[in-house]
Amino acid sequence: MSESEKAYALVIGGTGMLERVCHWLVEQGYFVFVINRNREKFDTMKSRNPNPEQLLPLTVDYHEEEQLLQKVSSAFEKYGVPDLVVSWIHSSAPHALPLILNQFKSRNKTWKLLHVQGSSSFFVKENTPVPENCQYRRIYLGFVIEDNVSRWLTHDEIANGVIKVIQNDYQETIVGTLKPWNKRPQ
Incomplete structure (x- = not known):
């Protein structure tokens, strides 16, 4: 299979709560770029996968915008722009996702972004x-x-909810519940 025939995904948060999503994507035939801050944690995750060659590390702190841009752009130049992005980025890095999305400007084919957000974001409904x-x-x-x-x-x-969205192509989903809001964990 040539590089251009392979399906690629980018997962931000893939060595934490989205690890199982990465493994599932590999099962579906994807090669998965995993943005990670800790290479050792990535290597441990990779060792749990029967097809470790399909997990590709982008070791960088997404708060470091220049380094993030360099890692993402060089990976996309080498392998191509992914068909799917699963993004869990903390609000402490508001420029990380726009910086990554900017790399998709030259892509002509349709692609998907699954934007995973915390519970309080539901009430803000930010325009991405x-x-x-x-x-x-x-x-x-x-x-x-x-x-x-x-x-x-x-x-x-969380992983089951994200996988369900990929499988069923839901526009907007709440994993768990947000009501009653005053019952949320403190």
Whole structure:
């Protein structure tokens, strides 16, 4: 299979709560760029995959914009621009996602962005500008109420929710619940 025939995905948050999403994407035949801050953690994750050659590290702190741009642009130049982006970026790095999306300007084919956001983002409904050929999907991470006690979602629950969005192409999804808001974990 030539480089141009391979399907690529980019996952931001792939060595944490989205690790299982990375493994699932590999099972679906994707080669997955994983933005990670800790190469050792990435290598451990990679060792758990039966096809480790399909997990490609982009070791960089996404708060470091110049380094992020360099890593992403060189990977895209070498392999091509991904068909799918799954992004979990903390609000402390507001320029990281726009910087990455800017790398898609030259792409003509349609591609998907799954924008994973925290629960409080649901009430803000920020406008994320994306290129015309981008199919934007928004995923809000809520919480779970069990026996009248609330807790945050587990990594598996989050990964299952993201995978479900990929499989069913939902426009906007809440994983868990956001109601009643005053019952969320403190």
